[in-house]
Amino acid sequence: MESKIKIVLVDLDLTLLHSDETLSKRNVDALKKCQEKGILVGFCTSRGKASIKQYADIVNPEIWICNAGACIYFHEELIHSEVFTQEEAQALFNKTYQICGSDIEITADTENDIHWNKTQHNGNSYLMKAKYNDFKDFGQPVFKFCVQTDSPEKALAITKDFPNCSAIAFSDIPWYTFSPKTATKENGVLFLEKHLGIPASQMISFGDDFADIGMLKTTGIGVAMANAIDEVKQIATAQTCSCDEDGVADYLEKFVL
Numbered sequence: 001m002e003s004k005i006k007i008v009l010v011d012l013d014l015t016l017l018h019s020d021e022t023l024s025k026r027n028v029d030a031l032k033k034c035q036e037k038g039i040l041v042g043f044c045t046s047r048g049k050a051s052i053k054q055y056a057d058i059v060n061p062e063i064w065i066c067n068a069g070a071c072i073y074f075h076e077e078l079i080h081s082e083v084f085t086q087e088e089a090q091a092l093f094n095k096t097y098q099i100c101g102s103d104i105e106i107t108a109d110t111e112n113d114i115h116w117n118k119t120q121h122n123g124n125s126y127l128m129k130a131k132y133n134d135f136k137d138f139g140q141p142v143f144k145f146c147v148q149t150d151s152p153e154k155a156l157a158i159t160k161d162f163p164n165c166s167a168i169a170f171s172d173i174p175w176y177t178f179s180p181k182t183a184t185k186e187n188g189v190l191f192l193e194k195h196l197g198i199p200a201s202q203m204i205s206f207g208d209d210f211a212d213i214g215m216l217k218t219t220g221i222g223v224a225m226a227n228a229i230d231e232v233k234q235i236a237t238a239q240t241c242s243c244d245e246d247g248v249a250d251y252l253e254k255f256v257l
Helices: 012-016 025-036 049-059 086-100 152-159 185-196 210-218 230-235 247-255
Strands: 007-010 040-044 063-066 071-074 077-081 106-109 114-116 144-147 165-169 176-180 203-207 221-224
Touching (some): 007 012, 007 025, 007 063, 012 247, 025 040, 025 049, 025 247, 063 185, 071 185, 077 185, 152 176, 203 247
Parallel strands (some): 007 203
Antiparallel strands (some): 144 176, 165 176
């Protein structure tokens, strides 16, 4: 199976990136060696375009699946997108404030920017380039937005009147991400299969969290990081060492390169 791999898809946080959000030379070298063999490399992440560019400038992946599948780029050309319309986004922001209170922390991704209703970040690189917005009159379509809550009841209440909206929890931080229901990593894989004519069975993916489960189940090989949640490990076809031990490179070196 590994000898037939034509696409490598990697989640970023706690998968390709170390837990301190750095990108190791070993991981970069392994991905570049895949490219030298004619294998396409892709980031498949819940991050938006603006927050992955610093890593894309180093790796130069051919494929960017951003916002957990809401937008897909091939050689930096947007080839697929799914959004909350301007009206849907504003209604969802209003509902979020109604359910969670006026002090709730929200981030939202448009195609080229991250927006945030706070002004002081804690060093998280994801928010370093965020633009301030109170989301009271946003006026733009949104690929996804995130809310600082660990309450499944509140997340469900936000989506209740919006049949096109799904909510997925982060396992490592008390946040939920809200996306169009069809904007998933697995649907991103299936879109690539159709667009590029490469069967999902000839793709390998790496992940660690809830949003990665569908992707790992859809590709021919789905690799769970040692630091992955149990739900990911249970459905994965393979496992590698942790993100801080360069698990992506370790697996690629052993079984693909």
